[in-house]
Amino acid sequence: MADIEKFEKQTASEQTDLIQQYYKMQSRIYDATRWSFLFGRKEVIRQVPLSGDTTGSIVEVGCGTGINLQYLAKRFPQASLTGLDVSGDMIQLSQKKNRSIQDRLTLLEQPYARGDSPVSNPADLFLFSYSLTMINPQWSELIEQAYADLRPGGYIAVVDFHDSKRGWFKRHMSNHHVRMDGHLQPFLNKHFSPVHDKVHQAYLGVWEYLVYVGKK
Numbered sequence: 001m002a003d004i005e006k007f008e009k010q011t012a013s014e015q016t017d018l019i020q021q022y023y024k025m026q027s028r029i030y031d032a033t034r035w036s037f038l039f040g041r042k043e044v045i046r047q048v049p050l051s052g053d054t055t056g057s058i059v060e061v062g063c064g065t066g067i068n069l070q071y072l073a074k075r076f077p078q079a080s081l082t083g084l085d086v087s088g089d090m091i092q093l094s095q096k097k098n099r100s101i102q103d104r105l106t107l108l109e110q111p112y113a114r115g116d117s118p119v120s121n122p123a124d125l126f127l128f129s130y131s132l133t134m135i136n137p138q139w140s141e142l143i144e145q146a147y148a149d150l151r152p153g154g155y156i157a158v159v160d161f162h163d164s165k166r167g168w169f170k171r172h173m174s175n176h177h178v179r180m181d182g183h184l185q186p187f188l189n190k191h192f193s194p195v196h197d198k199v200h201q202a203y204l205g206v207w208e209y210l211v212y213v214g215k216k
């Protein structure tokens with residue numbers, strides 16, 4: 001079955017089950033390994049043009065082990081933060097890592113889904129860091145939900161795999177539940193006005209990754 005067809009057939013609950021299963025083991029080696037290929041995570045947070053003294057609300061969808069929540073807490077020391085993740089194993093690690101900011105951090109073990117908003121007031125910023133390419137085929141619904149959950153003038157920040165000219169690499173990534181077909185960038189640009197929109201090469205072009213900030 002072509003990889004894209006495999007992704008198109010997944011229901012949201014199948015996607016959740018697969019990811020929860022995948023991160024049971026991967027969560028144990030996540031921070032020790034991902035620094036070597038999840039590039040651009042600090043860059044995307046640096047590029048968000050929100051004031052450092054914002055007291056607004058920031059949501060990370062697929063917060064994983066919580067490394068970006070740490071960066072966000074440092075850059076926005078007065079903002080309230082919410083991290084969502086379907087994997088309880090990842091949420092537990094995030095909890096441990098972010099004890100020092102627990103008074104302004106809410107961690108939710110749940111998928112982000114259309115029509116099921118985790119925020120009671122519109123957010124200032126939504127961050128998706130290497131999560132959208134794993135959320136198949138619901139990624140487009142989630143971008144639209146983030147649009148609905150943002151205040152006017154709020155921002156979406158996305159860092160993720162973009163594309164690769166190497167078929168073997170795309171197949172390898174698809175075995176790790178990642179779709180990389182350059183599909184995020186045009187969809188983001190349809191909904192948001194880009195304030196930062198860069199595609200970078202990794203390892204001399206084995207793959208490309210997208211660093212994107214858009215304004216609602």
Ligand SMILES: C[S@@+](CC[C@H](N)C(=O)[O-])C[C@H]1O[C@@H](n2cnc3c(N)ncnc32)[C@H](O)[C@@H]1O
Nearest residue numbers: 019062063064085086087090111112129130131
């Ligand atoms: C590659 S990790 C990225 C983690 C973190 N954002 C980072 O940059 O290190 C992808 C994360 O997205 C989470 N995830 C996958 N599907 C999800 C969904 N539908 N809703 C919320 N989180 C999801 C996974 O459990 C995993 O923790």
